[in-house]
Amino acid sequence: MMTDPDVVIIGAGADGPACASRLARKHGLDVLILEAGPWHGNKEWPNPHVEVGGSESSDPDDLDGKLLDEQYSAREADANDPTAGYLRVGPADHSRAPWFRDLHQNAFLWQISAVGGTSIHYFANHPRAYPYAVDEQPHWPIDYEDLVPYYKLNEQVTHVQQAPATAKEQLFFEGAKRAGYDLLDNLNVTETGYRPQPNAIACPPEYLDADYDGSFSYDDGFRGDSLVGNHFQGGPTPKDAPVREKARKSSNVSWVPRALDVNNDPNLGNVAIRPNTFVTNINATEGWGAMEATGVEFRDTWAGKTGTISADVVVLAAGCIESPRLWLNSDLPNDGWVGKGLTTHWFDWIVGVYPEETLEEITGVSTIDPFVGQNSAARFDKPGIGGMEDIGMSPGLVSFGNFLFSQAGYSFDTEVDPDEPWDGRGYVVGKELKRKMADYRRTKSILILTDDLPRQNNGVELDDTFSDEHGPVPKVKWTPHPDDDAKRDELSRIAARIHKEAGAEYVHRCDWPPLLLHMQSSMGMGRVLDENAEAYNVDRLFIADHSALANGLGGPNPTNSGQALALRTADRISELYF
DSSP states (O other), rough: OSOOOSSEEEOOOOHHHHHHHHHOOOOOOOOEEEHHHOTTTTTTTSSSSSSSOSBBBGGGGGBBBHHHHHOOOOOHHHHHOTTTSSSSSSOOOOSSSOOOOOOOSEEEEEEOOOOTGGGSSSSOOOOOOOHHHTTTSTTTOHHHHHHHHHHHHHHHHOOEEEEEHHHHHHHHHHHHTTTOOOOOOOOOSOOOOEEOOOOOOOOOOOOOTTTTTTTOOGGGGGSOOOOBBGGGGGGOSSTTTOOOOOOOOTTTTTTTHHHHHHHTTTOOOOOOOOOOOEEEEEEEEESSEEEEEEEEEEEETOOOOOOEEEOOOOESSSSHHHHHHHHHHHTOOOOSOTTTBBBOOOOOOEEEEHHHHHHHHSSSSSSSOOOOOOSSSSSEEEEEEEEEEEEOOOHHHIIIIIIIOOOOBBBBOOOOTSSSOOOSSSBBOOOHHHHHHHHHHGGEEEEEEOOOOOOOSSSEEEEEEETTTEEEEEEEEEEOOOOHHHHHHHHHHHHHHHHHHHHHHHHHHHOOOOEOOSSSSTOOOOTTTTTTHHHHHETEEEEEEEGGSSTTTSSSSHHHHHHHHHHHHHHHHHHHOO
């Protein structure tokens, strides 16, 4: 077991493994990653929710894709139940409750604790930040160009490429074209328009089409994406493939194997990952003008045993909720911005139902079948306002997203302004919900991604009335500013117009309450961190997760930027201390 690492990283989510791989592979450092949740698809933990299993893994041969297939059923309730699903925030031991977050509002907080983190159920959308959001908004202490080489590296490792189009994307592109928008062809987006989604998903084989009736097994020669939209359930396709050959390059599929590979080369550093290990304190001593991080204290989530690990550098990569919680529970200096400035892209959800004759005219088929294809393979960008992406999912998630998650009240009791481009708004229930879901195969959705800005009233603080075994729990608050509402309304109208221009016979605005899924900037550079992502008030303490992002990137999905910044942070760590 690794007991004296150069660097200890707290969290093996989307960004921590990228930072670890760079530190070991490029700079020859020994890195230990501590992850609070389980590790799926690793032979050391064949029954991760039932048995304790191993303690630590550093061998890439421990990764087992067929074991991952067994552990990820891809069934909606098995995966997505926030209390008992295999993808939840909580201990690996499923006889115990999930970890509590205090959220006193109509909102939903959706994350995962596990090796791979919330990237385990992401759609693998990897757009870059809008250059405008870095260079022209007053939040970042670095320039957009500083991120570009790290974007390129991350896109290479995660196989980012243009998503293939199925029926739902054909409709989206046609609607956007008819609405007068241009097709974009640049990864660094500065203009308004639509484009295929840049996704971290291997291409499907050329022979995969509607008439394909062969095997989808890796053992039978199938390679790449099978175009089954089950990413929110873990996306472990193709069946039987080794972990690193799974099509969707979530962190546990891309950066984790790459990080462990260094252990086979004596000229590189070493990386070990220890799951089921909840860090409860960051140790620090008084230094010259600032405190200095020296290591961490942790608790084994199965046995309850505690311990201490010393390191030359501590990297906090526990995410936008747990990173500030741990900082505050460690009684580190707080100048008022720790945990604050949270952004979440102030989502909304616009639904279109299409007649068969329109579908046949545009796509050549009579159904959209939203479960076919990558979950999100097309997007629209409007720098300064935000963006949107075309979405298709399995029936349970569709019924929730389309008709059952709203702040507007019941649709039958919610008036629709005749000047607005949608036909209904709010909850849909009873017989009307059954009728709407009967049209599931002719229905598709557009997710709104608002450029909400960091504000000090939004974020994470400690609950002064409730603690768990790891200390006071996080209390989370996010409310939109009127400027955010105006941007969301503008994007929702554009989305409804795209639906109408593509021939939708019915358009529904769900009017979501806050869904805290895309989260950024609760420990932002320029406020809590300097230009190296090192804490202003604690030397040798860095943050390498989405909380370090200085704002919401203008609206694009945060994974590509979070991982790119983590790679840059690894280089800064080496330059400063090694």
